[in-house]
Amino acid sequence: MSHIDRVGGEDLVIDSVNFSYGGKLSIFLNLNLNVKPGEFLSIIGPSGCGKTTLLNLLSGFYQPEQGSVRLRGQPIAPEDTHLGYVFQQPTLFPWLSAIENVEFGLRMIGIPSDARRERALKYFHLVGLKGFEDFLVLRLSGGMQQRVSLARSLAMEPTLLLMDEPFGALDAITRETMNDELLRIWDELGQTVLFITHDIDEAVYLSDRIVVCGRPPHGIYKIMENELPRPRSGPNTRTKDLFWQYKKQLIEDIAVVTAQSPQSEEEMRELRLAQHAEVLE
Amino acid sequence: MSVPAAKVSSPASTTSSFSGLMTAPLEFLRRYASWSWLSIPSLLLAWILVATQFESYILPQPWEVLDEAWNEMLFPTQETVMDDDGNIVEIPEEERVTTWRLLSHGELVAAVQHFFRGEIWPHVGWSLLEEVGGFGAAIVFSLIFGFLAGFFKGFREYIVPLNGLFMAIPPIAWAPLMVIIFGLGYTTIVIVIFISAVNPMILTIMEGVLQIQGQEVRAARILGARRWQLLLYVYLPASLPFVTAALRIGFSQAWRALVAAEMIGASVGLGYMVQTAGEVGNSRLVLLGIAMIGLFSYIFERMLFRPIEKRYEVWRLT
Numbered sequence A: 001m002s003h004i005d006r007v008g009g010e011d012l013v014i015d016s017v018n019f020s021y022g023g024k025l026s027i028f029l030n031l032n033l034n035v036k037p038g039e040f041l042s043i044i045g046p047s048g049c050g051k052t053t054l055l056n057l058l059s060g061f062y063q064p065e066q067g068s069v070r071l072r073g074q075p076i077a078p079e080d081t082h083l084g085y086v087f088q089q090p091t092l093f094p095w096l097s098a099i100e101n102v103e104f105g106l107r108m109i110g111i112p113s114d115a116r117r118e119r120a121l122k123y124f125h126l127v128g129l130k131g132f133e134d135f136l137v138l139r140l141s142g143g144m145q146q147r148v149s150l151a152r153s154l155a156m157e158p159t160l161l162l163m164d165e166p167f168g169a170l171d172a173i174t175r176e177t178m179n180d181e182l183l184r185i186w187d188e189l190g191q192t193v194l195f196i197t198h199d200i201d202e203a204v205y206l207s208d209r210i211v212v213c214g215r216p217p218h219g220i221y222k223i224m225e226n227e228l229p230r231p232r233s234g235p236n237t238r239t240k241d242l243f244w245q246y247k248k249q250l251i252e253d254i255a256v257v258t259a260q261s262p263q264s265e266e267e268m269r270e271l272r273l274a275q276h277a278e279v280l281e
Numbered sequence B: 001m002s003v004p005a006a007k008v009s010s011p012a013s014t015t016s017s018f019s020g021l022m023t024a025p026l027e028f029l030r031r032y033a034s035w036s037w038l039s040i041p042s043l044l045l046a047w048i049l050v051a052t053q054f055e056s057y058i059l060p061q062p063w064e065v066l067d068e069a070w071n072e073m074l075f076p077t078q079e080t081v082m083d084d085d086g087n088i089v090e091i092p093e094e095e096r097v098t099t100w101r102l103l104s105h106g107e108l109v110a111a112v113q114h115f116f117r118g119e120i121w122p123h124v125g126w127s128l129l130e131e132v133g134g135f136g137a138a139i140v141f142s143l144i145f146g147f148l149a150g151f152f153k154g155f156r157e158y159i160v161p162l163n164g165l166f167m168a169i170p171p172i173a174w175a176p177l178m179v180i181i182f183g184l185g186y187t188t189i190v191i192v193i194f195i196s197a198v199n200p201m202i203l204t205i206m207e208g209v210l211q212i213q214g215q216e217v218r219a220a221r222i223l224g225a226r227r228w229q230l231l232l233y234v235y236l237p238a239s240l241p242f243v244t245a246a247l248r249i250g251f252s253q254a255w256r257a258l259v260a261a262e263m264i265g266a267s268v269g270l271g272y273m274v275q276t277a278g279e280v281g282n283s284r285l286v287l288l289g290i291a292m293i294g295l296f297s298y299i300f301e302r303m304l305f306r307p308i309e310k311r312y313e314v315w316r317l318t
């Protein structure tokens, strides 16, 4: 497809990664995944399968115990400005107004205030928040906060955008609107997107490939190619036979991984101990 | 149909504004009335009722305390004067300045001089100075130690038990020891205030810093913030709510400890004044002292620290 390869030569490579949060329980054992430049990749799987953990490895908040994570051949640090991360929660800065939140990153990298405001406004309007620039973020609804958070990441114009269930808190209608907005933005900027979701529709509608992940430490259960033609548009795409076929396939896959051997007694004990230790900290 | 609309509507509007006038007090009450209006009057009423059962020199009426305030603070009747030879002589009864009436210019000047000669002012002044000293030192220390404890786990583990220990001991218990070491006076009081204020302040600040560390810092790092930028753009603004909360808590702790400590280890100050007035059985002065203590506490806490804290609480909600 034409939109892939627009950003030449960049590749995200996850190479035989082992990871655990200390303790014996492995979250990943020998995890491998290559993401093509400009690709839209969704990750779907049961709660606790390690989706957020994967993004934390990709963003450099955690380091793999073995193996490596490379973007364009380089290791990744959270401070890298070509990296964007929309968290599961909006995590805005409550002492700043909505637009100042969007400007925050631009300010950190030293963009002069005029250019900064202009760029922030562009993305602020892009996510449909025109008119709410000067609101304190806590005076915005949950869905609006999540959109500010999205605009804040987009304004940095990252080449790798990690998104952890960004629309999980939105109602179905807003969610579909946001899906279209996201595709439009992605089409315009051509960044690589890793998109975590619990929503099968969303995964099928958005992605080039869909990763189904299994319970730890099973890692990736399956990678599904999504051949739905682009550009995709609401009712048109959603009513295609292929759309339903993929959906059915994913429902079955997820049923399989959900039923996957639940963690052994031993593993569960490890897990409880690990969590207990964290609470004690 | 030929009647102009304005004529039809004008009697109606007159009626409505008339009935509006009638319901205005009710409306006013509905909007602004609060049970809090009764709290202080009921306390005064109880005071008056109880005071009727006692002789005035044991439990004076509120207005008698006010009268005492008039004498002590505003216009103490000048009973003596210095003559040309530097001797203190008594002013004859009928020549003493009474200020309970409109003042001439000369009398006004005299009144202002008397105002600052009121016997309560040195007590107020010293108490405030001690508060500034002890509370000021507590601010500096709690900022340093609170942030360190928030940032460094090792230091936190070290300081939390100490904190708990000091919090378990009422600060006034330190006063006799301080008197033995430093004698009566400023140092003793300042140290006791410091001990009482610094511990809750450190805890409040530490817990605040711990709360920041998670998500907001992660978000800032992802947006490219370097270490010093995190300090300036995340930790500093995010800390304002709990730093101001710590100030308010610290101030009131310090003020309480101050009054108590002055009763033991001072020779001047509001606490000392109340204490000595009690010893000589001057219940009016005791009550006046108590009222002053409450008043200053109210002025600082409610009119200074609380509004500052409120300002930052806006974005602490949810």
Ligand SMILES: Nc1ncnc2c1ncn2[C@@H]1O[C@H](COP(=O)(O)OP(=O)(O)OP(=O)(O)O)[C@@H](O)[C@H]1O
Pocket: A021, A027, A046, A047, A048, A049, A050, A051, A052, A053, A054, A216, A271, A274, A275, A278
């Ligand atoms: N900080 C941590 N310390 C220890 N264990 C953790 C930590 N974070 C996650 N885990 C464990 O790692 C596993 C994967 O968690 P993760 O948050 O990646 O799941 P997830 O797929 O994102 O789930 P969800 O869909 O519910 O967000 C879980 O078993 C979880 O208990």
Ligand SMILES: [Mg+2]
Pocket: A051, A052, A053, A088, A164
């Ligand atoms: Mg998650």
